[in-house]
Amino acid sequence: MDxxxxxxxxxNAVQYGLLLFLIASGxxxxxxxxxxxxxxxxxxxxxxxxxxxxxxxxxxxxxxxxLLGGVLAFGFGWLLEKLLFRFFYARDHLQQVLMTYGLxxxxxxxxxxxxxxxxxxxxxxxxxxxxxPLSADMAYPAYRLLISALCLVLALAMYWLIQHTRLGMTIRxxxxxxxxxxxxGVDIDRLYRLVFxxxxxxxxxxxxxxxxxxxLYPGMGNQVLIVCFVVVVIxxxxxxxxxxxxALLIGAVDTFGKVLFPQGAGMLVYLLMAVVLLWRPHGLxxxxxxx
Amino acid sequence: xxASDLLLQATGLGKRFGGLxxxxxxxxxxxRGQVHCVIGPNGAGKSTLVNLLSGELRPDAGTxxxxxxxxxxxxxxxxxxxxxxxxxxKTNVFPAFxxxxxxxxxxxxxxxxxxxxxxxxxxxxxxxxxxxRALAAAGLAARAEVAAGTLSxxxxxxxxxxxxxxxxxxxxxxxxxxxxxxxxxxxxLMALIGELKREHAILLIEHDMDAVFAVADRLTVMMNxxxxxxxxxxxxxxxxxxQAAYLGALPESEAAMEAAHG
Amino acid sequence: MxxxxxxxRRPASGWPLRLVLLVGLVALLAMPFAGSDFYLNLxxxxxxxxVFAMSLDLLVGHTGLISLGHAAYFGLGxxxxxxxxxxxxxxxxxxxxLLASAAAAAAALVVGFFVLRTSGIYFIMVTLAFAQMMxxxxxxxxxxxxxxxxxxxxxxxSGLGFLDLERASHFYWLALAVLLAVFLLLRRLARSSxxxxxxxxxxxxxxxxxxxxxxxxxxxxxxxxxxxxxxLAGCLLAFHGGFVxxxxxxxxxxxxxxxxxxxxxxxxxxxxxxxxFLFAAMQEGFGLLTKHWHLxxxxxxxxxxxxAPRGIAGLLEGRRDGRx
Numbered sequence: 001m002d003x004x005x006x007x008x009x010x011x012n013a014v015q016y017g018l019l020l021f022l023i024a025s026g027x028x029x030x031x032x033x034x035x036x037x038x039x040x041x042x043x044x045x046x047x048x049x050x051x052x053x054x055x056x057x058x059x060x061x062x063x064x065x066x067l068l069g070g071v072l073a074f075g076f077g078w079l080l081e082k083l084l085f086r087f088f089y090a091r092d093h094l095q096q097v098l099m100t101y102g103l104x105x106x107x108x109x110x111x112x113x114x115x116x117x118x119x120x121x122x123x124x125x126x127x128x129x130x131x132x133p134l135s136a137d138m139a140y141p142a143y144r145l146l147i148s149a150l151c152l153v154l155a156l157a158m159y160w161l162i163q164h165t166r167l168g169m170t171i172r173x174x175x176x177x178x179x180x181x182x183x184x185g186v187d188i189d190r191l192y193r194l195v196f197x198x199x200x201x202x203x204x205x206x207x208x209x210x211x212x213x214x215x216l217y218p219g220m221g222n223q224v225l226i227v228c229f230v231v232v233v234i235x236x237x238x239x240x241x242x243x244x245x246x247a248l249l250i251g252a253v254d255t256f257g258k259v260l261f262p263q264g265a266g267m268l269v270y271l272l273m274a275v276v277l278l279w280r281p282h283g284l285x286x287x288x289x290x291x
Numbered sequence: 292x293x294a295s296d297l298l299l300q301a302t303g304l305g306k307r308f309g310g311l312x313x314x315x316x317x318x319x320x321x322x323r324g325q326v327h328c329v330i331g332p333n334g335a336g337k338s339t340l341v342n343l344l345s346g347e348l349r350p351d352a353g354t355x356x357x358x359x360x361x362x363x364x365x366x367x368x369x370x371x372x373x374x375x376x377x378x379x380x381k382t383n384v385f386p387a388f389x390x391x392x393x394x395x396x397x398x399x400x401x402x403x404x405x406x407x408x409x410x411x412x413x414x415x416x417x418x419x420x421x422x423x424r425a426l427a428a429a430g431l432a433a434r435a436e437v438a439a440g441t442l443s444x445x446x447x448x449x450x451x452x453x454x455x456x457x458x459x460x461x462x463x464x465x466x467x468x469x470x471x472x473x474x475x476x477x478x479x480l481m482a483l484i485g486e487l488k489r490e491h492a493i494l495l496i497e498h499d500m501d502a503v504f505a506v507a508d509r510l511t512v513m514m515n516x517x518x519x520x521x522x523x524x525x526x527x528x529x530x531x532x533x534q535a536a537y538l539g540a541l542p543e544s545e546a547a548m549e550a551a552h553g
Numbered sequence: 554m555x556x557x558x559x560x561x562r563r564p565a566s567g568w569p570l571r572l573v574l575l576v577g578l579v580a581l582l583a584m585p586f587a588g589s590d591f592y593l594n595l596x597x598x599x600x601x602x603x604v605f606a607m608s609l610d611l612l613v614g615h616t617g618l619i620s621l622g623h624a625a626y627f628g629l630g631x632x633x634x635x636x637x638x639x640x641x642x643x644x645x646x647x648x649x650x651l652l653a654s655a656a657a658a659a660a661a662l663v664v665g666f667f668v669l670r671t672s673g674i675y676f677i678m679v680t681l682a683f684a685q686m687m688x689x690x691x692x693x694x695x696x697x698x699x700x701x702x703x704x705x706x707x708x709x710x711s712g713l714g715f716l717d718l719e720r721a722s723h724f725y726w727l728a729l730a731v732l733l734a735v736f737l738l739l740r741r742l743a744r745s746s747x748x749x750x751x752x753x754x755x756x757x758x759x760x761x762x763x764x765x766x767x768x769x770x771x772x773x774x775x776x777x778x779x780x781x782x783x784x785l786a787g788c789l790l791a792f793h794g795g796f797v798x799x800x801x802x803x804x805x806x807x808x809x810x811x812x813x814x815x816x817x818x819x820x821x822x823x824x825x826x827x828x829x830f831l832f833a834a835m836q837e838g839f840g841l842l843t844k845h846w847h848l849x850x851x852x853x854x855x856x857x858x859x860x861a862p863r864g865i866a867g868l869l870e871g872r873r874d875g876r877x
Contacts, residue, residue, distance in 0.1 A: 037674050039808075087859070093674060094619050095858050098815055101808045102854030109848035222804065226685050229678040237674065266693050270686035274667050277679065281670040345763065371765035383763075385756040396753045399746055400765040412746040458764060 004135040009255055015144050017251025018151035022206040023224060024231040024243045025158060026199030032238025033171060033195050036085060037093055039100035042225025043107040044200045048073060048207025049216050050115055053122050062125045066208045070201055077200025081193045089192070108218065117218050122211040147209050154202075155244060162240065171195060227254075230269055234276045236286020245284060296323040298358055298492040299375070299462050304343055305352035313339040315516040318353070321462055321492035326484065328495045328503045331513035332536075337496045338380065340513070341466050344494070345377040346370045357462065371400070376460030378451040380467040380496075386440030390431055390450055393439050394422040397457035421457055429453035430479060445476035452483060463493045469502060481506055504528075512536070574823055577830070581729055590721040594793070595833070597721070600728040601790045603829035604735050606813040607822045608782035613811065614819030615743055616775050617755030618669075619677050621807050622684025623783055625664075626657040628802030630784030631791035632691060633657075635703040643710040646718065650788055657784020658777050660687070665776035669769055672758075684807055692799040702798030709792055724793055731789065732826065735782060739822045742778075751775055812854055818864030827865060 027041045048069060055065035088096050123129075124143045131139035162168035170191060173181040182188045214220075231250055235242030250269055257268040276284065299321040306314045314336045321327050329337050342348040344355060346367030354363045362370055371377075385393050392413075398421035399412065412418070426432050429449045434442060439450055448468050455463060465484065469477050481502050487493060488508075497503050503510070504524055511521040512533050520530045527533055584596060605627050612618040630653035637652060638644030668679045691697030708718040717723050742748045753761045754768050761768050791797045800806070809832065817828025835853065839846035861868055 031674060037677060084855075091858075091862070093677060094613065094811075094815065095862055097619065097621065097677060098811060099855055099858040101812070102851040102858070104808075105847045105851030105854065109845045109851065113845060113848075226682060226804070230682050233671075233675055233678050233682065263694055266689035267686050270682055270689075273679065273682055277667050277670055281675070283675075347763075368762050368765050368767050371763055377763055379763075383757065383760050385753060385760065387756055388753075392749075396749065396761075397764050399750065400761075402746070407746045408742055408748070410745050412744060412749040415746070454764070 004138040007134055008138060008140055009259055010252075011140055011144065011148070013251040013255035014248065015148045015151075015251075016255060017248035018148050018155070019206050019210055020224075020227060020231055020251060021244050021247035022151050022154060022209075023203045024228045024235070024247055025155070025240050026202035027228050028232050028235070028238055028240065028243050030196055030199040031232070034089055034192050036088055037096050037100070038085075039097060039225065040103040040107060041199070041203055041228065042221035042223070043104050044073070044077075044203035044221075045207040045224050046111065046216075046221030047076075047107065048204030049122075049211045049214075049220065050111060050120075050207075051204065052208040052211040053120050053216055054115065056122055062122065062212065066205070069208050070205050073204030074197045074201040076204075077197035078193055080200065081196040085196060086189070086192065104222065107221070112218065120216040122216070124212040141213075143212060147213070150209060151206075154205075155240075158240060227269065230273050232283070233273055234283055236283025239283070239285040242283055242285030296492075297321075298323055299344070299494075300356045301344060301353065303353035304340065304350050304355070306339055306343055306348060307351055312516050314343060314350075316353075317513070317516070317518055319494075319511055319518075319521065321494055323461070323490070323492045324488060325508040326488045326493045326495055326506050327509045327511065328497060328507040329511045329513060330497065330500075330503060331519070334515075335513040336516040337513055338466065339516075341377065341464050341494070341496060345375065345464055371458065371460075374459075374461035375464070376455040376458050376462065377464040378448075378455050378466060378468055380470055382444075382447045382451065384439045384447060384450055384454070386438065388439055389436050390426065390439050390442065390446075390453070391422055391435040393450055394425050394453050394457045395419065397454040398422050398425065401458055425453045425457035428456055429483065445472040445480075448472055448476075448480060449483075452480070456487075461491060463487065463491050465493060465495045467496050467498065469497055469499055477502065573827070577827075585722040585725055593721045593725045595837070597725045597728045597793055598790065599830055599833040600725075600732045601786045601793065602813070602833060603826040604732055604786040604789075605783050606810055606817075606825040606829040607735055607739055608779045608786065609810045610814045610819060610822055610825035611739055611742075611775060611779045611782075613814050614821070614825070615748070615755065616751040616772065617758075618772060618776065619811075620680040620776075620779075621677050621804065621811065622664075622680035622682070623779070623810055624804070624806030625684035625687040625802050626661055626780035626783040627787040627790075627806065627810075628691070628797075628799070629660055629687065630654065630657045630787030631797040631801050632697060632703075632787075633784070634788045634791040635705055635797040638705060638707075638709065641706055643707045646709040646711045646792070649709060649792075650785060653788035654781040654785045657787070658781035661777045661780025662773070665773045665780075669772045669776060681804060681807065684802060684804060688799055688802040688804075691802060697799055700799060702796055705791060705795045705797070708795075718792070728789065728793075731785070735785075736822055736826065739782075743822075747771070747774070815862075815864055816857060818867045824864055831865065 023041070023045055026044075027038065030036055030038055030041075051069040051072065052062065052065050055069055056062045059065050059068070084099075088099060124141075128143045128146055131141050132145070133139045160168075162171060170181070170186050173184075173186065227250065231243055231246045233246075234249065235244070235246030250272070253268050253272050254265065257265040261268065280286075297320060300318075301320075302318040304314055304317045305312065317336070317340060319327065319329070329340065331337055339348065343350050346362075346365065346369075350363065354361060356362065357370065357373055357375055360373070362373065362375075365373070385396065388396070395413075395418050398418050402415075402418055402421075423432070423435075426435055429452045431446060431449050431453055434446060439447065442450060448470075452465075452468065468480055468484070472480060477499070484493065484495065485506055495503070495506070507524050509522065510524055510527045512519040512527060512530075514536060519536065520527055520533050522530075581596070581600075585593060588596075605623075609620065609623045612620050612623070633653040633656045634644075634649055637649055664680075664683045668676060668683060671679055692700060697703075708724070711718055711727075716727065718727065743752070750761070750766055750771055753764075753766070754771060758768050787801065813828035813832045814825045815828070816831055817826065818824030835850060836846070839849040842849070857864075
């Protein structure tokens with residue numbers, strides 16, 4: 001592999017990793033703070049992608065679609081928490097798993113009913129539809145660089161929010177001791193709703209961002225979900241830092257794996273997970289799960 | 292008191308959590324026929340000490356020997372099988388099972404053929420006998436069929452002891468068995484502990500000073516993860532540092548001391 | 554003395570439940586004399602699904618291990634059947650069953666060694682992930698002959714003169730016999746010393762460790778056994794349907810199995826079997842209504858979890874038996 005190819009694959013790995021991080025951070029936040037395992041998280045990614053598809057053809061612009069879609073996704077998450085998820089904080093994991101599994105079925109079929117089962121694509125916005133040259137005969141799409149940049153910005157924003165603001169402090173307090181935080185006057189219900197909606201929006205936003213570079217197909221959400229699970233397992237539940245490290249690691253293993261071992265590439269990520277499990281059953285940065 | 296009565300020996304135990312030394316350089320000995328009480332304010336490291344001894348936590352430093360055998364790196368289940376029994380400060384039973392089943396399970400852990408896949412576990416006479424014996428010793432015979440989760444707090448503490456007895460340990464680590472228990476039930480528990488010490492070596496963590504001084508043969512006072520003083524109750528009462536730390540909290544009466552130790 | 558069997562282990566004492574189970578059994582026994590081949594085949598598939606569900610109940614309901622990747626062992630058993638029998642001749646039924654169960658058990662042993670180090674939500678996620686890995690093994694590599702799947706052209710030879718598996722009614726009897734045998738086996742297991750220890754692990758694993766039980770070993774044995782039984786069911790299903798493809802290992806299979814277990818009611822094994830029958834009925838029924846029957850299934854699942862978390866058996870039992 002010459003240097004230009006290596007650079008391209010590295011950039012791809014980073015882009016995939018950062019995208020995964022965005023989705024996984026929503027998942028790990030929702031679990032870390034509310035204790036809910038949500039299998040339908042991948043569906044939110046799918047919903048985002050299909051929103052981008054539907055809205056961009058309606059509005060004529062991907063950027064507008066993403067902005068509107070982000071708001072819609074946040075609102076959808078807000079409603080979903082209010083109407084359904086908030087009844088499950090006290091329920092055991094099995095019930096959460098089953099309920100969210102049911103949701104996946106519902107989301108997939110609704111998508112099938114409204115948009116159909118065909119594979120779709122979304123066009124890169126004209127403004128960004130160019131490539132940056134890397135060498136004499138290789139160039140890298142600017143849009144992909146934008147994805148990486150946006151994900152990175154969002155990652156830093158999340159870190160800043162959680163570590164350095166009152167809201168973040170409240171969130172962390174709510175995570176470690178819900179009742180105590182509530183008795184100190186924090187409106188926990190509203191906080192949980194906010195975090196949940198944010199998690200949904202993050203996943204949907206990732207789906208919207210990624211739409212131009214990946215195709216939209218039935219089952220795309222489920223694919224992503226399982227990889228996200230691996231990210232969370234490797235990184236550690238509740239750890240945003242862990243999710244970043246794990247996502248980048250997986251991005252690298254998956255991208256280079258596909259190039260170097262195309263036949264076994266699908267399995268490499270799971271082998272990585274197995275190795276991590278042997279060494280650190282709670283993930284690289286995880287703490288033992290709260291009761 | 293010969294060497295074979297030295298059932299547990301811990302030396303130089305240390306455990307850090309992040310920058311904090313929860314336990315530092317702690318040693319103690321447990322002998323058959325003795326109740327060794329560990330006292331100290333909250334945060335002194337008593338719970339951590341019990342966790343280190345029982346195997347819940349791995350020590351960063353120090354050793355633990357059970358009847359001469361080094362168990363510092365041994366897992367908790369293995370230590371239990373070697374005769375180290377522990378009761379829990381926070382009730383740690385099987386709430387959905389009856390008291391009887393709780394104790395039966397405890398007895399089954401020792402039984403030969405615990406791995407049998409086709410026997411009728413709930414009808415095994417050896418386990419039933421063992422469970423009935425342990426329940427009776429702990430005073431719960433009348434409540435055997437009640438779901439453990441619905442027992443009163445004091446009865447749950449008794450159940451903890453019954454489960455412990457059913458595993459036929461040689462060393463008992465009792466972590467605040469009187470917590471939340473009042474009056475008559477507490478007295479009954481203390482009487483039980485007094486009886487148990489004949490056959491076992493007992494470590495007792497407790498806050499109730501009257502109970503402690505009434506039953507202890509040896510005392511260790513912990514503070515900030517370290518041992519402040521260790522010795523007989525008389526020595527501890529007379530120790531100036533301990534008095535400074537516990538001003539007024541120790542029982543004053545000589546008569547009470549004599550009554551306890553004849 | 555009734556307390557010798559803990560409250561959560563007593564057999565069904567609500568008469569509605571007993572009635573349903575009895576009627577169901579009688580109906581199953583009567584079917585070959587009254588039903589057409591179509592229904593016999595449908596019920597055979599359902600009974601094998603019930604075996605799969607019961608094997609999962611050993612993990613989920615009895616031991617408290619929520620495996621979201623159980624279909625991997627089911628599918629593996631099916632693939633062993635497809636890959637080991639001759640192409641145009643009947644294979645050996647018993648040998649293949651043994652092989653399929655052993656292979657599934659071996660896989661479960663290896664995976665269990667990894668996943669049982671974790672607990673809680675990690676466990677759920679890694680069981681799913683490992684199943685997905687096995688799915689890719691069959692989907693992407695030449696091992697499984699790819700997504701087109703493999704056909705089993707001839708039903709196996711039972712070696713017994715009276716059991717001709719080419720006949721729908723005979724295969725039906727075989728499946729029914731396996732269903733009853735597995736049910737009785739699991740029930741016996743649950744009441745054994747080993748089984749009671751698994752129940753203790755479900756209720757309070759921490760305490761079990763401090764009572765001296767090597768809980769990892771217990772869980773690993775249960776996980777392996779459950780895998781073996783799932784492989785058995787998968788092998789028979791492959792022989793019955795004559796076709797295997799990687800979708801047998803996908804996570805919808807695992808999710809559906811979990812649904813069956815909770816639908817029927819966990820921990821007593823007949824609940825899982827009941828759940829399998831109800832699931833199959835819903836699948837057929839909803840399928841007749843619309844091609845988007847998954848939507849109806851999803852709604853039923855959500856409603857079920859909201860309203861009847863102890864499943865249908867729980868509703869029929871009528872009283873709380875101390876299990877949550």
